[in-house]
Amino acid sequence: MGDIEYEALPENSSIAVNLIAGALAGIGEHTIMYPVDSIxxxxxxxxxxxxxxxSGVANAFTRISTTEGVRTLWKGVNSVILGAGPSHALYFGTYEACKDIFGGNNTQGHHPIAAAIAGACATVASDALMNPFDVIKQRMQVHGSTYRNVIECARSVYKLEGLTAFYISYPTTLTMTIPFQAAQFxxxxxFRKVLNPRGNYDPKTHVIAGGLAGAIAAAATTPLDVAKTLLQTRGNSDDIRIRNCSGLMESFRIIYDQNGVKGFMRGLKPRVLSHMPSTAICWSVYEYFKWFINAQERKKLPDKFHLPQ
Structure with missing residues (x-):
């Protein structure tokens, strides 16, 4: 039996395939680039x-590794692993379903609007699940964090700040991730269609397209990410104004008052450096497992899906 063209496989794969591939992609994406995210x-x-x-990414990596230990760069990674699997499964499952509904699976031409809308729908669903895990992760990443594990951190945050602490940044997260995912998807x-018009399974295409998409989306949404970080780590701040910050606009005012316009670009380099490869990894892992799982069904496909020898 000859090879099967990647795009000849059912574009809207089964929900199980999308969920499994998405979960594996999410775990791979977040864990591999976690140290850069900590920085x-x-x-x-x-x-x-x-x-x-x-003074920069390299300086941060060196100082953290030598003064606090390399393991510090991985502190809180368990929270990401716990949340990334199910949230990314929901993320990609929602994306594929919505892309099909909005006509994004039409092989003729480009469909950026359909992909953007599907990406926005996916992030609303996945962020609702991931947000508490992200709060815990950042609380454990900050300098001087004494939390020994995810459970201890979650209990402490809940006891001192209540349930709202886990979702205080959710509106800001959506304000950031909806345009981020729309731009990324x-x-x-x-880029995937430009680099690979035939639609064959091509790892190089997924790496390049994913990396470019991640860099563009990360750079464009950095100001919102700075605001999100302020809200999610406010409980660790000694600044009363930051500790009492209650929303996006107030966080913007604090950032501007303390650092001016340049304050909104804090962490730009490590954000792009982490999202560019992590998005490439995410899409590559997702597309691979989607192809691999579907490949197990090859013998069940009708002859029209088989390429000639």
Whole structure:
């Protein structure tokens, strides 16, 4: 039996395939690039302690590794692993379903609007599940964090700040991730079709398209990410104004008052450096497992899906 053209497989794969592939992609994406994400979080903190002021990504990596230990760069990764699997399964499952509904699976031409809308729908669903895990992750990433594990951190945050602490940043997260995912999905689908018009399974295409899409989306939404970090780590701040910050607009005012316009670009380099490869990894892992799982069904496909020898 000859090879099967990747795009000849049913474009809207079964929900089980999308969920499994999405979960594996999410875990791979977040864990591999986690140390860079930790550096990004620290560089976005307003009024950091002198020991947590870094001149760049390399300086941060060196100082954290030598003064606090390399393991510190991985602190809180368990929270990401616990949340990334199910949230990304929901993310990609929703994306594929919505893309099909909005006509994004039409093989003729580009469909950036359909992909963008599907991406927005996917992020609303997945962020609702992931947001508490992200709060815990960032609380454990900040300099001086004494939490020994995810459960201890979750209990402490809940006891001191209540349930709202886990969702105080959710509106801001959506304000950031909806345009982020819209830009990412539409860019990815565009670059994927430009680089690989035939639609064959091609890992190189997924890596390049994913990396470019991640870099574009990350750079464009950095100001919102700075605001999100402020809200999610407010309980660790010594600044009363930050501790009492209750929303996106107030966080913007604090950032501007303390750092001016440049404050909105805090952590830009590590954010792009983490999202570019992590998005490439995410899409590559997702597309691979989607192809691999579907490949197990090859013998069940009708002859029209088989390419000639």
């Amino acid at each position: 990004k979080t620290r560089m976005q903190i307003l009024n950091p302690k002198p020991a947590a002021v870094y 539409s860019s990815y689908e565009y």
